[in-house]
Amino acid sequence: MYLTIDGIVKSFPHKEKGHVKVLDNISLDVEKGQFVSIVGPSGCGKSTLLYLIAGLEKADQGEIRIAGKVVTDPGPDRVVVFQQDGLFPWLTVLDNVTYGLRLKGLSKKQAEDKAREMLKMVHLSNFIDAYPHQLSGGMKQRVAIARALVMEPAILLMDEPFAALDEQTRMVLHNELLEIWQKTKVTIFFVTHNIREAVLLSEKIVVFETRPGRIKEIHSSTTMKDGIMPNDITFHLEKQILASLQGEIEKVLKEEMGDDYIFKTNPLHRDSSGDMGSHI
Amino acid sequence: MIWEVTSRLSSLPDFMFPSLSQVLQTLYTGIVSGQIMTAILTSMSRLLIGFTIATVLGLFLGYLIWRSKLVEDTLGFLITALQSIPSIVWFPLAIIWFGLNDFSILFIVTIGATWTMTINATSGFKNVPRLYQQVAKTLGSGGFHFLRTVIMPASVPQLIAGLRIAWAFSWRALMAGELLGGGGGLGYLLEMGRSLGQMDLVISVMLIIGVIGTIMDNLVFLRLERSVQKKWGIS
Numbered sequence: 001m002y003l004t005i006d007g008i009v010k011s012f013p014h015k016e017k018g019h020v021k022v023l024d025n026i027s028l029d030v031e032k033g034q035f036v037s038i039v040g041p042s043g044c045g046k047s048t049l050l051y052l053i054a055g056l057e058k059a060d061q062g063e064i065r066i067a068g069k070v071v072t073d074p075g076p077d078r079v080v081v082f083q084q085d086g087l088f089p090w091l092t093v094l095d096n097v098t099y100g101l102r103l104k105g106l107s108k109k110q111a112e113d114k115a116r117e118m119l120k121m122v123h124l125s126n127f128i129d130a131y132p133h134q135l136s137g138g139m140k141q142r143v144a145i146a147r148a149l150v151m152e153p154a155i156l157l158m159d160e161p162f163a164a165l166d167e168q169t170r171m172v173l174h175n176e177l178l179e180i181w182q183k184t185k186v187t188i189f190f191v192t193h194n195i196r197e198a199v200l201l202s203e204k205i206v207v208f209e210t211r212p213g214r215i216k217e218i219h220s221s222t223t224m225k226d227g228i229m230p231n232d233i234t235f236h237l238e239k240q241i242l243a244s245l246q247g248e249i250e251k252v253l254k255e256e257m258g259d260d261y262i263f264k265t266n267p268l269h270r271d272s273s274g275d276m277g278s279h280i
Numbered sequence: 281m282i283w284e285v286t287s288r289l290s291s292l293p294d295f296m297f298p299s300l301s302q303v304l305q306t307l308y309t310g311i312v313s314g315q316i317m318t319a320i321l322t323s324m325s326r327l328l329i330g331f332t333i334a335t336v337l338g339l340f341l342g343y344l345i346w347r348s349k350l351v352e353d354t355l356g357f358l359i360t361a362l363q364s365i366p367s368i369v370w371f372p373l374a375i376i377w378f379g380l381n382d383f384s385i386l387f388i389v390t391i392g393a394t395w396t397m398t399i400n401a402t403s404g405f406k407n408v409p410r411l412y413q414q415v416a417k418t419l420g421s422g423g424f425h426f427l428r429t430v431i432m433p434a435s436v437p438q439l440i441a442g443l444r445i446a447w448a449f450s451w452r453a454l455m456a457g458e459l460l461g462g463g464g465g466l467g468y469l470l471e472m473g474r475s476l477g478q479m480d481l482v483i484s485v486m487l488i489i490g491v492i493g494t495i496m497d498n499l500v501f502l503r504l505e506r507s508v509q510k511k512w513g514i515s
Contacts, residue, residue, distance in 0.1 A: 054414075055418075056414055074414075074420075076419055076420035078417070079418050080414070082411060082414070082415070086415040088412060088415075089512040089513070090436065099416075099429070100419035104419045104420065133513020169380070
């Protein structure tokens with residue numbers, strides 16, 4: 001296995017309860033080149049798991065291995081695309097993308113050539129010398145993706161990368177991400193609360209249960225490699241995942257609003273944008 | 281205009297309340313004779329040296345406080361206390377330690393600016409968004425590179441604000457020091473004007489201080505601030 005998550009336990013200090021267990025005995029295997037999504041209600045620890053893989057947090061128990069090597073610190077083989085773009089406002093787009101490459105020891109010329117190529121891939125060739133504030137939200141996220149991909153990471157970690165974008169931009173970026181994934185064959189670990197997004201993009205969908213975070217079930221979806229439009233199969237899968245998450249959602253709501261709250265069981269909860277799961 | 285008229289009509293003698301034309305004339309002769317120019321140069325060189333030392337020291341202390349909780353609780357607390365002491369209060373001590381010379385003046389100029397610079401640098405470093413730090417770390421940055429490419433540039437807006445205040449503080453300290461300490465400079469010129477009863481000279485020096493202050497603020501700090509704001513897209 002390429003990425004191995006082995007018996008991870010993680011808890012955070014809590015004011016009243018002392019410690020709250022966020023992740024409880026998580027074990028998961030990801031193959032090289034796989035596109036894996038983690039879905040689950042908010043607070044289920046899915047982002048924490050991603051931070052652990054990135055090396056930004058330390059686990060209480062268990063270990064994470066990439067190609068046999070145990071993860072201890074953050075490193076350029078595991079680059080993260082965050083929910084906010086996190087571009088450095090004092091650098092131009094090109095300098096932002098070359099930042100990591102220069103750290104890798106590439107010459108200025110080499111780094112710039114590579115960055116240009118990657119920016120072309122995310123359709124931003126015309127904005128190379130712009131500063132981040134001159135770009136729209138979607139463009140910034142594209143730069144962030146380019147900055148991550150240009151490092152040629154062993155694994156690309158994405159923490160709800162499209163959650164802050166509007167629906168149209170998100171659709172376009174879904175397409176582009178799939179295209180890039182097919183071209184580069186990079187392993188992607190994708191955290192989202194949007195079930196549809198997970199179903200459309202990934203090959204393997206890991207559903208989390210909450211408090212403490214555990215793996216509830218794993219689905220695989222093989223149909224969506226070339227298209228973005230939902231079809232019967234993905235629709236069915238979406239329904240299935242939502243049904244299994246319903247109990248979890250109820251748990252979260254009860255904790256937040258009191259025990260008398262009952263989640264109205266609507267078999268297909270959809271809002272006007274058809275974006276299932278954004279209410280979680 | 282009002283100045284000119286009130287001074288001419290007032291019952292105070294000329295040397296106590298000189299008219300504008302008189303002041304301008306003193307200013308002109310002072311500049312031509314070189315007396316004012318040498319004073320400006322002396323003052324400015326003291327100011328620049330003191331200010332530079334204070335900036336470097338402030339950045340370094342700010343870094344230490346930012347790095348360690350222990351230093352923050354001890355040194356950080358001390359510095360907040362020290363900041364509330366006007367720097368001229370150090371002057372008697374400085375005279376005892378270094379004698380009545382350039383070095384004493386330099387010392388209080390530096391002291392005057394160091395503490396605010398430290399406090400501003402600390403809060404600047406502390407307010408660097410976590411996200412930038414995480415991004416840099418996952419891209420492989422660390423150590424001095426991390427400090428140079430993330431922490432410093434990300435706190436630049438706050439550092440500029442700090443420099444501006446530090447500059448004003450060191451000016452104040454410089455004038456007080458020169459007034460008391462002698463040894464040339466604009467402050468000494470002020471003191472000379474007072475003892476000779478030449479209020480036109482005193483007002484000339486005040487004008488010069490005002491002009492230099494405005495020039496520095498507009499040409500250096502404001503421009504620096506604007507260019508950062510433009511680059512970052514804040515304004």
